[in-house]
Amino acid sequence: MANLDTYLQTEKLGKRFNREWIFKELTYRFNAGKTYAITGPNGSGKSTLLQVLWGQVPSSAGTLSYKVNGIAQPIDNIFEHVSIATPYLDLIEEFTLIELLDFHFKMRKLRPGLSMKELPELLELAHAKDKLIGNYSSGMRQRVKLGLAMFTEASFVFLDEPFTNLDEKAINWYKNQLNLITDSVIFVASNDPREYENSHESIKMGDFKF
Numbered sequence: 001m002a003n004l005d006t007y008l009q010t011e012k013l014g015k016r017f018n019r020e021w022i023f024k025e026l027t028y029r030f031n032a033g034k035t036y037a038i039t040g041p042n043g044s045g046k047s048t049l050l051q052v053l054w055g056q057v058p059s060s061a062g063t064l065s066y067k068v069n070g071i072a073q074p075i076d077n078i079f080e081h082v083s084i085a086t087p088y089l090d091l092i093e094e095f096t097l098i099e100l101l102d103f104h105f106k107m108r109k110l111r112p113g114l115s116m117k118e119l120p121e122l123l124e125l126a127h128a129k130d131k132l133i134g135n136y137s138s139g140m141r142q143r144v145k146l147g148l149a150m151f152t153e154a155s156f157v158f159l160d161e162p163f164t165n166l167d168e169k170a171i172n173w174y175k176n177q178l179n180l181i182t183d184s185v186i187f188v189a190s191n192d193p194r195e196y197e198n199s200h201e202s203i204k205m206g207d208f209k210f
């Protein structure tokens with residue numbers, strides 16, 4: 001069920017690097033309770049759009065406005081309401097999984113209904129909870145990244161190429177966990193239709209580049 005009091009609204013949003021517009025004139029309302037696919041080929045601007053939407057990269061045109069449970073949120077504080085998993089953000093390699101979870105969840109709240117104790121099991125990494133992240137396989141790391149993003153209380157969840165390095169079993173795990181998030185705005189950037197087949201709406205980067 002969509003929560004209409006939590007959303008991200010863009011008006012004529014645009015981003016350019018030097019003279020090249022990466023996207024332009026994006027007017028869209030992203031509502032909680034829905035998953036939005038951001039699609040397009042390599043270099044089409046999916047990651048750039050996500051970075052603008054989560055407030056890391058400034059836009060070149062237009063506006064962004066955020067509401068959480070009906071309360072307007074300034075973009076400077078939006079990171080408190082955002083969780084992110086991307087292939088290019090690294091985990092702290094020197095931590096074990098338990099240390100990483102402790103560190104992360106000292107700063108951020110767990111989604112309601114979850115407890116710290118059950119996280120290694122929920123990640124299906126209980127057997128490796130005391131292993132250094134630096135010694136994790138690429139698929140295990142990706143599961144940790146996705147888990148941190150999906151288990152953190154956040155109104156806006158950004159997942160860039162979520163299937164990266166996942167095997168079939170892990171893909172099913174990811175899909176099941178994602179289905180449990182019912183009260184956030186979820187963004188999935190991808191050029192692989194399997195990654196966004198369950199999304200409610202799609203933004204095609206090509207429609208915003210002219």
Ligand SMILES: Nc1ncnc2c1ncn2[C@@H]1O[C@H](COP(=O)(O)OP(=O)(O)OP(=O)(O)O)[C@@H](O)[C@H]1O
Pocket residue numbers: 017022040041042043044045046047048049191
């Ligand atoms: N900081 C930057 N300065 C200049 N150009 C940039 C910068 N960041 C991205 N670009 C350019 O913006 C365009 C879009 O890149 P982006 O990474 O957003 O695409 P993408 O759709 O996510 O690609 P991929 O599918 O390969 O991950 C590319 O041409 C890229 O070179």
